[in-house]
Amino acid sequence: MDPRSSAQDVHRCDLCETAIAQSYCDFCHVNLCRPCIGEHISDEYETHKIVRFQDRKSTSIYPKCITHTPKNCEHQCKNCDNIFVCSSCTASEQHRGHIFVEVLEVYKTKKEVIENDAEKLQKLISPKYEDIALDLDNQIANLDGGYQKLTTEISKQGERWHRDIDIIINKMKTEIGEIKVKHRDILQKHLEEINQIQSLINKTLLAMSGIKESREVTPTIEYSYKIREFNKLPPKIKVTPPTFIPNLIDCEQLESLFGQITPLSSATEENLSSITQPNTSAKELLDEPELVATIKTGHTNIYNLTCVNENKIWTSGVTKEIKCFNIDGSLHETNTTRSGKRPKDLALDSDGNLLYTDDKSSTVNKIKNGHTMELIRLQGWVSDKLCVTSTGDLLVTMGNNNGTESKVVRYTGSTKKQTIQFDDECKPLYSGSYDMKYITENRNHDVCVADCRAGVVVVVNQDGKLRWRYTGHPLVTKNKPFEPRGITTDSQSCILTADFYNNCIHILDQNGQFLLYIDNCDLRYPYGLCVDNNDNLFVCECFEGNVKKIKYSK
Template identity: 35%
Template structure:
């Protein structure tokens, strides 16, 4: 009997242990299911994110095609305008000659002033063919998507000119005045070009010239009292236009950011205060975002300074490993692309 009781007790212990293990396994199963559901949720979140990325890419290319189409049609329309005017005038002359001949009026014949010399030359041949770029897409399954077509316009400064590259062809867009060299530029929302110019001297004077096409329409150098806006020196004046039309200039020679309205009147200057950095403010490149915020690199303090459009300091970004930041650009998603002097590139999302 004792043996039977002992055996039963041992079996009850084993059953209790098995129930405990079973409960543990069920708990682990539930936990695993929950974790896999979280994983699937993360996957779906990334799926939506990547779908949005693809949509954004195609939207961007669609916008580019629309822009190319509008420019092409505009060019063809402008080319067609002059010949149409000439044709209409020639038809008018033929009609006037017929009327004179039918009238048999001596006075009309004597007083007739011919325009034949102006129109006798053969019509000038006009290249009215627009080559629509072909679309090349690589979509090998499991590999990256590659899509390209056409060639955008590249604008850059040379020794004494502003150069534009259109469809692979290089041409001089702007010839700078004698004694001045172009050191930098930015394109405005209206299509104008702002050019930072410097004098041919050991210590350079600076000014900003606005060009509409090839014509200089604004010269920003001195205020109404004759005082220069920018300090002489060998640092380039980096430029950006804000959404409200303000001209934002980074003056590394004066260690200041100068912001002017589109008429060239100074709205404010920023000297690095109240950021309270360890070293003096040393601005280099400048950019603006969709919120009209002004972002400035400070390579002396390894950070970005962010201001609102009225010059109020918002924050410094100094926790992203920005070792001597230099170049700066903002993409259409508001991300900062920061070029470091080491040659590295940092992409930063500003959550403000």
């Protein structure tokens, strides 16, 4: 039952305090009878909102404009950090050319978010916590009984073995000391073997250093690949310490029945880790990635793609066309940009709608059911790449018009939520060029940017704090510079980025450690990247107009 219309009490007029209230002022929050309405609004009618009593508290209360009293602020200015503005503000010189959004629309959207969150909290999350709390209460209630039983058993065991126990204990301590010596000998022997290998590595490094510094041709050409000799780590020695197993005995059998010590055991356990491919994820990376399929898109040049699923992808190039292909290469659907210019990047929102940044209008747009709508329009900045986060936020890379600054901006809907631009020393995180900064979010909510112009991958945490930078690996970039293009992440939090000039894909772990690179699938100028839900990699071959599907993990 709605408490506003319930008949539990008779509501009286707040002015005369006797008549029954039939009306309500939604601005002043007072009950009114019909005769008192005129008196209430006698000062200025526009400052009041008279509604039926049953409709009270239905009018939205807008913030008052501090500049143009007593006008209400019914808009927000997107260019001024979403400050509230009234109609006079929107027409003022201060806000000339700015973009405004209706406060009521933002209010309704946030109301829906609050209602949805409240429903999830009430129906899904809160019951789970109640179950956890109930289980913990039961465990706490049973603690005393369980621990009392345990202390009773300990006391009884102590009473049984109190007599003549010291002699047997000392004997067993001696035996344990002898076993410890054997344990140390086994570990020492293995340590000596490891030291020998380390010595061999140092000698190899010394020899390699000599070759690098030498200008003699023969030693360099005759050099054989040394990494394989040391890549597989030696077996891991697993020595199981002795354990003590107590027995219930009488005094006559004290020594023989008191207990036994398990013998020392030694075994080797195969170490699956290697230097160039640590086993840091549940899925093991393939030594030789496999080319699964090649899709000929018809794009003259292809720059961007995003996965709908393992069998369908959206692609774009230098024209206004955005094409969706099935994995068999058949064209599924085509859309075009509103401006007629190429899209700078593609992404899919949480509802599966296609998003793109426009090369001409500096906007972020959404295509839904074949219709294009503008989500974000930048002023003084040029939009570049984008990605959708796990929480549904939008991350957009952008640069200013003169190419001196660049940044990452996080949006919730069309509302700016966060700007990532400088490190803790107020130095720019990214190069000044406004384009060629691909972006993705990792599973741990890190924001990963491939800054092509600077030749670096920059990774910050969710709060925008710098975690690490990656500038390539000497195994890959010894001939041509590292200029990363597309970037994506997989289910194991691995980061994959396209190395355009070295025709390969770098794979890093979430902490920036190089794992391996893909260069065996005849890749030619790799550009945009994406990974589907099964960790299949899709790669744009820029000048070939192809998309290659690659399996790189087991």
